[in-house]
Amino acid sequence: MDDLFFCTSLPLIFILLITIKSLFRSKQHSRTNLPPSPPSLPIIGHLHLLKPLAHRTFHHLSQKYGPVFSLWFGAHRVVVVSSSSIAEECFTKNDVVLANRPRFMLAGKHMGYNYTTVVESPYGDHWRNLRRIGATDIYSPTRLNMFSSIRKDEVKQLLFRLSHNSREDFAKVDLRSMFSELTFNIIMTMVAGKRYYGDGMSDKEESKQFRDLMSEGLSYGGATNPSDFVPILKWFGGGGAEKKVMDLGKRMDAFLQGLIDEQNLSKTTSDRSTANTLIHHLLSLQESQPEYYTDQIIKGLILVMLLGGTDSSSLTMEWVMSNLLNHPEVLKRARAELDAEFGQERLIDEPDVFKLPYLQSIISETLRLYPTGPLLVPHYSSDDCTIGGFNVPRDTTVMINAWAIHRDPKLWDDPESFKPERFAKGGEELYKLMPFGQGRRACPGIGMAQRVVGLTLGSLIQCFEWERISEMKVDMSEGKGLTMPKAVPLEAMCKARPIVNKVLF
Numbered sequence: 001m002d003d004l005f006f007c008t009s010l011p012l013i014f015i016l017l018i019t020i021k022s023l024f025r026s027k028q029h030s031r032t033n034l035p036p037s038p039p040s041l042p043i044i045g046h047l048h049l050l051k052p053l054a055h056r057t058f059h060h061l062s063q064k065y066g067p068v069f070s071l072w073f074g075a076h077r078v079v080v081v082s083s084s085s086i087a088e089e090c091f092t093k094n095d096v097v098l099a100n101r102p103r104f105m106l107a108g109k110h111m112g113y114n115y116t117t118v119v120e121s122p123y124g125d126h127w128r129n130l131r132r133i134g135a136t137d138i139y140s141p142t143r144l145n146m147f148s149s150i151r152k153d154e155v156k157q158l159l160f161r162l163s164h165n166s167r168e169d170f171a172k173v174d175l176r177s178m179f180s181e182l183t184f185n186i187i188m189t190m191v192a193g194k195r196y197y198g199d200g201m202s203d204k205e206e207s208k209q210f211r212d213l214m215s216e217g218l219s220y221g222g223a224t225n226p227s228d229f230v231p232i233l234k235w236f237g238g239g240g241a242e243k244k245v246m247d248l249g250k251r252m253d254a255f256l257q258g259l260i261d262e263q264n265l266s267k268t269t270s271d272r273s274t275a276n277t278l279i280h281h282l283l284s285l286q287e288s289q290p291e292y293y294t295d296q297i298i299k300g301l302i303l304v305m306l307l308g309g310t311d312s313s314s315l316t317m318e319w320v321m322s323n324l325l326n327h328p329e330v331l332k333r334a335r336a337e338l339d340a341e342f343g344q345e346r347l348i349d350e351p352d353v354f355k356l357p358y359l360q361s362i363i364s365e366t367l368r369l370y371p372t373g374p375l376l377v378p379h380y381s382s383d384d385c386t387i388g389g390f391n392v393p394r395d396t397t398v399m400i401n402a403w404a405i406h407r408d409p410k411l412w413d414d415p416e417s418f419k420p421e422r423f424a425k426g427g428e429e430l431y432k433l434m435p436f437g438q439g440r441r442a443c444p445g446i447g448m449a450q451r452v453v454g455l456t457l458g459s460l461i462q463c464f465e466w467e468r469i470s471e472m473k474v475d476m477s478e479g480k481g482l483t484m485p486k487a488v489p490l491e492a493m494c495k496a497r498p499i500v501n502k503v504l505f
């Protein structure tokens, strides 16, 4: 009996002691040499510092506390990184440890199927499966090429709209709404063969429903529940924001399910108008692999395209046009590049965009100064790690301040100035940019964004003269919102160039 005890229990006790010791050491390790932190208030920590334009607040803090500092959002630890080399460490050495997402966004819970869409899902098999589906069925060059005529048609419709009053003289146009409608129409035509914006659409009930859902969805995208940070708030009721997002989530789900049901029905009635849509393709895969292509997974994939792929691209185009209006010499050079390469006889097409290095430099320079994801999407540590020589415990949210890195004077000459020429050399400068993130969780929509943004801007420059609405420079201040909109929506004056009459009418 004694022998048996020694043989079985002693090794177990030994293993237990070693585990306790290493756990203790790990806890100690993670509690010392933490990133510096500003003085905090009881219970709320640093929440009082969180004002709109968080990237700017974090940048100011980094100047005092260094390139890695920590904050408490109530009971939740957050580490902010503002240096290029340390961000690189996050996306290489620590890429797996930091590939999780925090769970404090209400949208992720109630619209994103309890944090299971590709944006919010934790790192693991489910997320890998979603990225695989995205890479093969949605964002691969082959799939993107299949939908190139949709993008071309939508851009043509935009050119038509712009030319309505501008064939004789300069006319004033509201570019924010036009860019936004363009990106929604492109994605919805790819997804379901439907356009919800444009002539005759505003009275249709389904269009109205879609527009309302999207504007609510984008406005609640960054909503958090204060009681997730300060649990004591649960005792005081509240939760108003959560109820609104919950209600929106239900309506959004019903709408997306309606699209799927409609396509299922059209299969039985052999309606060919929906045969080339993304939903049709995903539903056909559902037949052979039902466990991977569930209705919920399909709805989640559509949702992230709509909420992640529209504002980010349309606001980027608005920032680019604002820069061009403030720098007429850059606009002139971009137009000369287009005219020299393609003349005034035919409209440019998607593949042409990659033969326009100056236009590409303008887009890169705009994404440097005005990245529409200034803090990327928050990452979350699944284990203890070190960042920039500091210990960062597991369950810490890590934010990368791409906006600050893109303006770091140690990295860029004259960082506050708009100078597309800095990208003329290509390679090295481009590697310092991170508007789409880096590593495992980097944006999978980059190819689609490049095509939409490049084709639209190239076409606008090829087909129209552009001027500001007054002598005053376009206001470049940033407004509130997750995707860093301009504070003042862009209006501009445009006049059709001769090519418009040749190719559009």
Ligand code: HEM
Residues within 6 Å of the ligand: 118, 119, 120, 131, 304, 305, 306, 308, 309, 310, 312, 313, 316, 371, 372, 373, 376, 377, 378, 435, 436, 437, 438, 440, 441, 442, 443, 444, 445, 446, 448, 449
């Ligand atoms: C100019 C346009 C765009 C910009 C600047 C942009 C930027 C970003 C950024 C910064 C991230 C987070 C990276 C990180 O976590 O470190 C991201 C993630 C993501 N983006 Fe984009 N994006 C753009 C367009 C698009 C488009 C067109 C789509 C799809 C239609 C898309 C889909 C996604 C998805 C699904 C993720 C989540 C990836 C994951 O968590 O695994 N994006 N994007």
